[in-house]
Amino acid sequence: MKRWWWPAALAVLIVIALVLLVDREEALRLFPARDWTWQAMQSRGVWRVGLDPSFPPFEQLNEAGHPVGFDVDLAHRLAEQWNMEVEIVAIGFDSLFDAVRTGQVDSVVSAYPYDPRLTRDVRFSTPYFDAGIRLAVRADSPLQEVSELAGQTVAVEWGSMSDMVGRRLQRELPTLQLAQYATPAESVQALLNDPAVSAALVDNVTLRQAEASGLPLKAVGPVLESNPYVIVMPRTGRLLQERVEEALQTLRERGTLDALEQTWFATMP
Structure with a gap:
């Protein structure tokens, strides 16, 4: 029996492969990858958060040299909802993006402005503050x-x-x-x-x-x-993004984000 259907099947597979290569969103939807970031966070019980502690009142070093600020408190309020601890990793602002991509940190919470040009490489949360x-x-x-x-x-x-x-x-x-x-x-x-x-x-x-x-x-x-500040996550962090969005919405409904603004902007000289 002649296998005349092989060329047609191969052509279909090639077309699908090309579509998925071009449209990464569709590829992730059809073949969702395991979220290794969220899985590792659950195993450790720790959320590794990168920030640049040089932009008060969002992040700065206190007299003891420890990072404090709006974003630090925000990270803790989010992690509490997952029963996790937070590990703050101080990183220069220009290196934050690469730190997420390479897995040095699980996320960036550092007054990071939304940039639509980067959405093919990382995931962004919805805004938690608009600096516009x-x-x-x-x-x-x-x-x-x-x-x-x-x-x-x-x-x-x-x-x-x-x-x-x-x-x-x-x-x-x-x-x-x-x-x-x-x-x-x-x-x-x-x-x-x-x-x-x-x-x-x-x-x-x-x-x-x-x-x-x-x-x-x-x-x-x-x-x-508008100039919204967002949380940055790995491109493969599908579950992490879902958990972040759920936790952010809870903080909005509770008035926690407004309270953090009142607390930290009141500390400015």
């Missing part, structure tokens, strides 16, 4: 909406995301003027001290720090340019 650009005004300002900025002067950090947002707003409001400063902190000081400046475009970290320190300003409207 907000519009800040003095506490007694009558401004309530971005549309009211026509004819006003707005402070921005030169060359930053806030500058980009300001230029975008100028296209919508041609009479809006930008006053450029070297740092977000200088933009905030200009808003508070220069009557000619009506508002400032600053990142949400700077704004939360200013609010926590008692400066007389407030945010107006929603985030104008």
Whole structure:
């Protein structure tokens, strides 16, 4: 009997292989790999978390040289739900991504901005904090909406995301003027001290720090340019990602994320 069906079957297999090579998401869905990261975490009873302790209030070293901060507490609150301990591994920010990919750590919890270009190499959680650009005004300002900025002067950090947002707003409001400063902190000081400046475009970290320190300003409207912080996990960490999402949602519902913000931004000088 002639095996005439072999060429056709081989062609089908080649097409499937090519599809799976191109579409890794489909490959993982059809042939889910074992999540060795989650399995190792369960065996150890320890979640190895990488962070760069140089970005307060999210992560910093205390007087004893131990990492503390929003992200450290967040990691512990997540691991508690899995009955696991947390091992903090201090790593320079530029090396965090590779540390996850090579298995040096199980995850990164380090004010890490979401980057869609990296989703083929790692997994990201949903955001737990948005550090994006907000519009800040003095506490007694009558401004309530971005549309009211026509004819006003707005402070921005030169060359930053806030500058980009300001230029975008100028296209919508041609009479809006930008006053450029070297740092977000200088933009905030200009808003508070220069009557000619009506508002400032600053990142949400700077704004939360200013609010926590008692400066007389407030945010107006929603985030104008999002910059979400996420947890980074290995590309094969399918179960880990599911557990992280479940635990994060629990923390949101309990108000724990809001409480961590209040606690750690209040510690800023």
